[in-house]
Amino acid sequence: MDDLIAPKMSEQELAEFLTREFPQVAGDFTIERLTPQGVDLRLRVAERHLRPGGTVSGPSMFALADLGVYLAVLSRIGPVALAVTTNAAIDFLRKPEAERDLLAEVRLLKLGRNLAVGDVLVRSDGMAAPVARANLTYSIPPRRDRG
Amino acid sequence: MDDLIAPKMSEQELAEFLTREFPQVAGDFTIERLTPQGVDLRLRVAERHLRPGGTVSGPSMFALADLGVYLAVLSRIGPVALAVTTNAAIDFLRKPEAERDLLAEVRLLKLGRNLAVGDVLVRSDGMAAPVARANLTYSIPPRRDRG
Amino acid sequence: MDDLIAPKMSEQELAEFLTREFPQVAGDFTIERLTPQGVDLRLRVAERHLRPGGTVSGPSMFALADLGVYLAVLSRIGPVALAVTTNAAIDFLRKPEAERDLLAEVRLLKLGRNLAVGDVLVRSDGMAAPVARANLTYSIPPRRDRG
Amino acid sequence: MDDLIAPKMSEQELAEFLTREFPQVAGDFTIERLTPQGVDLRLRVAERHLRPGGTVSGPSMFALADLGVYLAVLSRIGPVALAVTTNAAIDFLRKPEAERDLLAEVRLLKLGRNLAVGDVLVRSDGMAAPVARANLTYSIPPRRDRG
Numbered sequence: 071m072d073d074l075i076a077p078k079m080s081e082q083e084l085a086e087f088l089t090r091e092f093p094q095v096a097g098d099f100t101i102e103r104l105t106p107q108g109v110d111l112r113l114r115v116a117e118r119h120l121r122p123g124g125t126v127s128g129p130s131m132f133a134l135a136d137l138g139v140y141l142a143v144l145s146r147i148g149p150v151a152l153a154v155t156t157n158a159a160i161d162f163l164r165k166p167e168a169e170r171d172l173l174a175e176v177r178l179l180k181l182g183r184n185l186a187v188g189d190v191l192v193r194s195d196g197m198a199a200p201v202a203r204a205n206l207t208y209s210i211p212p213r214r215d216r217g
Numbered sequence: 218m219d220d221l222i223a224p225k226m227s228e229q230e231l232a233e234f235l236t237r238e239f240p241q242v243a244g245d246f247t248i249e250r251l252t253p254q255g256v257d258l259r260l261r262v263a264e265r266h267l268r269p270g271g272t273v274s275g276p277s278m279f280a281l282a283d284l285g286v287y288l289a290v291l292s293r294i295g296p297v298a299l300a301v302t303t304n305a306a307i308d309f310l311r312k313p314e315a316e317r318d319l320l321a322e323v324r325l326l327k328l329g330r331n332l333a334v335g336d337v338l339v340r341s342d343g344m345a346a347p348v349a350r351a352n353l354t355y356s357i358p359p360r361r362d363r364g
Numbered sequence: 365m366d367d368l369i370a371p372k373m374s375e376q377e378l379a380e381f382l383t384r385e386f387p388q389v390a391g392d393f394t395i396e397r398l399t400p401q402g403v404d405l406r407l408r409v410a411e412r413h414l415r416p417g418g419t420v421s422g423p424s425m426f427a428l429a430d431l432g433v434y435l436a437v438l439s440r441i442g443p444v445a446l447a448v449t450t451n452a453a454i455d456f457l458r459k460p461e462a463e464r465d466l467l468a469e470v471r472l473l474k475l476g477r478n479l480a481v482g483d484v485l486v487r488s489d490g491m492a493a494p495v496a497r498a499n500l501t502y503s504i505p506p507r508r509d510r511g
Numbered sequence: 512m513d514d515l516i517a518p519k520m521s522e523q524e525l526a527e528f529l530t531r532e533f534p535q536v537a538g539d540f541t542i543e544r545l546t547p548q549g550v551d552l553r554l555r556v557a558e559r560h561l562r563p564g565g566t567v568s569g570p571s572m573f574a575l576a577d578l579g580v581y582l583a584v585l586s587r588i589g590p591v592a593l594a595v596t597t598n599a600a601i602d603f604l605r606k607p608e609a610e611r612d613l614l615a616e617v618r619l620l621k622l623g624r625n626l627a628v629g630d631v632l633v634r635s636d637g638m639a640a641p642v643a644r645a646n647l648t649y650s651i652p653p654r655r656d657r658g
Contacts, residue, residue: 091269092268092269094265118241121239122238122239127280128279128280128283128302128305129276129277129279129280129283130276132275132276132279132305133274133275133276136275136276154309155275155309156308156309156479156501157306157307157308157309157451157501158275158279158306158307158309159304159305159306159307159453159600159646160304160305160306161303161304161620161621161628161646161648162301162302162303162304162305163620163621163628164621179602179604179632179641179644180602180604180605180641184478184503185450185503187602187604187644189630189644191620200620200621203620203628203630203646205600205602205644205646207450207451207501207602209478209479303626303648304598304648306453306499306600308473308474308481308499308501310473310474310481311474326455326457326485326494326497327455327457327458327494331625331650332597332650334455334457334497336483336497338473347473347474350473350481350483350499352453352455352497352499354455354597354598354648356625356626385563386562386563388559412535415533416532416533421574422573422574422577422596422599423570423571423573423574423577424570426569426570426573426599427568427569427570430569430570448603449569449603450602450603451600451601451602451603452569452573452600452601452603453598453599453600453601454598454599454600455597455598456595456596456597456598456599
């Protein structure tokens with residue numbers, strides 16, 4: 071993608087940012103790896119993410135996709151805490167496995183001056199078929215606000 | 218709407234269903250009222266719904282919209298725990314007020330045999346301008362599974 | 365809505381803008397009226413909008429919703445030809461009547477400095493039940509570019 | 512994907528279906544190839560697809576994505592003319608090149624009994640960066656109606 075740029079943060083720096091800025095939820099997630107197109111992010115599924123019947127709740131999958139695109143954007147523009155989601159959509163495709171973590175594969179499709187767009191495939195760890203597909207748009211603050 | 222039908226459940230029955238089927242989250246929400254088009258639902262904003270800077274988190278707003286359409290559908294077809302979200306989209310319009318509950322105004326737009334569609338406006342309690350707009354589609358199980 | 369402002373263009377001015385800037389499609393549409401929340405727009409359904417079976421095509425409904433939000437935005441900020449759609453979503457709820465025009469009821473939900481968001485209900489003329497629901501986001505050019 | 516199946520139609524059969532069922536628009540599109548995940552579809556950009564400034568119109572891109580997922584679904588389930596779009600969303604990422612065709616890369620993510628979901632990347636022919644991203648859901652008629 072012509073406007074995509076190389077990461078400015080390492081996986082370690084991204085993980086530290088997550089712990090520092092989102093202490094309430096950082097323990098739920100593990101940054102698996104930075105990828106050429108974005109990032110792979112794991113939701114460490116625990117009791118609090120489940121719904122009756124043992125499936126992972128919709129809001130938990132939404133949170134995974136939302137954080138995934140956020141981290142993918144930050145890894146490219148640096149640790150700017152101010153980017154905000156303006157639009158998100160998610161299709162729930164199959165029931166996730168309750169006993170397995172969820173893995174999100176995030177792909178940045180646009181990284182413009184004002185807006186960034188990414189899409190996400192979510193799978194139960196070890197399974198080929200996606201359980202959800204999502205797309206999110208982030209509004210990026212003007213450059214003078216960036217760290 | 219020609220395929221919309223009168224509620225089959227009272228507000229009290231809907232609240233009892235919520236408490237029974239979703240004990241993990243029922244305390245976060247209050248059913249304000251059944252409306253001719255759907256339902257009004259309140260998120261009782263607490264510390265765990267907030268993000269740094271004091272704003273309500275995106276996943277919390279998603280959860281409110283998702284549950285709102287679910288309850289609107291159930292109020293019309295009866296207490297079927299098996300309806301599942303197939304698609305959801307949300308636009309975040311303004312920063313919610315941290316000190317105020319969120320109110321979701323849910324409107325059913327379609328209640329078909331297989332699919333139900335609703336949209337949602339979310340406002341900070343007492344404010345006119347919406348903080349989010351959402352739409353959700355639910356897949357409804359075949360009639361033989363209904364209560 | 366606190367950031368919504370009174371129209372800057374009359375219905376007549378908006379219709380002239382449409383004819384001047386979009387001569388290819390202006391004949392398909394009629395501006396019914398400016399409303400406190402946005403605009404009502406009519407698609408004058410003709411043979412070229414139909415699909416086999418006599419229903420109005422999805423792209424025709426998309427075009428109606430897209431133009432509707434565009435005109436609602438312009439009516440409030442003035443005739444800026446440069447606003448561009450960044451995101452659009454549409455739910456197809458029922459089959460439209462082939463013999464009837466489509467009426468779009470457009471509601472502006474946000475009119476910010478950079479982004480405008482609107483939603484749309486589309487009905488077959490004279491029918492109560494909506495045939496489609498849409499939401500669109502427009503990116504608004506910086507103020508120095510505005511007319 | 513575990514529920515994806517091998518194509519039941521050849522590229523030639525799919526092209527003939529398109530010509531037969533959608534004579535109004537078939538000339539605008541070329542089926543490039545069936546792929547393991549779906550289909551690649553070309554919009555042969557002509558004057559009628561353009562907007563002022565020489566860019567391809569949003570409704571034209573919507574039509575490309577919509578038809579692309581439709582053909583991907585049909586290629587796997589056989590020539591069922593009755594599948595209908597229930598939900599579609601599109602992000603417009605960059606301005607397409609007016610002088611170039613658009614190529615849609617369609618990927619089926621779910622092919623269930625009732626619903627099929629696909630996503631689409633659209634590029635100007637020969638360019639790496641996508642100009643649009645879309646996702647669509649199709650409702651599939653009950654099996655007794657299938658050819």
